[in-house]
Amino acid sequence: MNAKRCIKLLAALLTVVGATSAFADDDGGNVVGCTMPAGTVALVQKQLAVVVNLSDANGGIFKPNRMWSAVVDRDGHLCSVIKTGDAWPGSRAIAIAKAYTANGFSNDALALSTANLYAPTQPGGSLYGLNNTNPFDARFLANGTGQGRVLGGVVTFGGGVALYLGGKVIGGLGVSGDSACADHAIAFRMRKLAGLAGIPGGVAPDKTDNIIYATNSVPVGFEHPHCFPSDLSPSKIETP
Incomplete structure (x- = not known):
């Protein structure tokens, strides 16, 4: 084999090795499984089938709602991902990122839902740029992947809440x-419904982390814009 052919083969081998190492299992202890209390994840996910079939359709587009639901533990490890109906494939990663965000920015003093983060993360807001932190690990976009890993992701619109016990x-x-x-x-x-809503306080008027709809065209504070005329009021969300 001549020298030129050897160089080409070596270059091809290095390319393959490089591509493999970029996606290797190099999490450094990141894969540990779910550390939530036994039975908690199943209890939470059980409620999805109940809620998506409520008569008010949760104010949404579809009836019943077609949803992905994800749960992470306190360290952000993915515990569960399920779906109901023909849910948008792209919503899988969004659901995981919402769970990670709500957990990541809530503590034993204050709960922040992802809906509460909308206004402060807009240009000029005090948290502008938050969406660029903790990026989602795109290696695990495919359905069925990422269990037990910290996938990250920051989403600053409605759909994520912290779980309290x-x-x-x-x-x-x-x-x-x-x-x-x-x-x-x-x-x-x-x-x-899962009994995990005992939050210490929130930014909504009733001291919860419920959505606060903007009263003007530009959301301020911890407000979130309306989506459709069918949106449920915060009080109706409280009483399914």
Whole structure:
């Protein structure tokens, strides 16, 4: 074999090795599985089938709603991803990122839903640029991947809430597949039905992390824009 052919083969081999190493299992202890209390994840996810079939359709586009639902533990590890109906494939990653966001920016002093983060992350807002932090790990976009890993992702519109037990955050719930406003209603209701809504306080007028609809054309503070005329009011979201 001549020298030129050897060089070409070596270059091809290095390309393959490089591509392989870029996607290798190099998480450094990132894969540990879910550390939430036994039975909690199943309890939360069980509520999806109930909530998407409510008569008010959660104010959304579809009836019943077609949703992805994801749960992460306090360290952000993906515990579960399920779907109901022909949900948009792109919403899988969004649901996971919403769960990660709500968990990541809530604590035992204040709960922030992803809906609460809309206004402050707009240009000129105090949290502008937050969406560029903690990027989603695109290696695990495909359905059925990422279990037990921290996938990250930051989403700042409705659909993610932190899960509380004994006054402490134990993880996050994210749903996606309808309007952002309906997504919020579904996540908020699922958490309540699962008995994991004992938050310490929130930025909404009633001291919860419920959605706060903008009163003017430009959302301010912790407000979120309306999605459609069918949006449920915060009080109706509270009482499924």
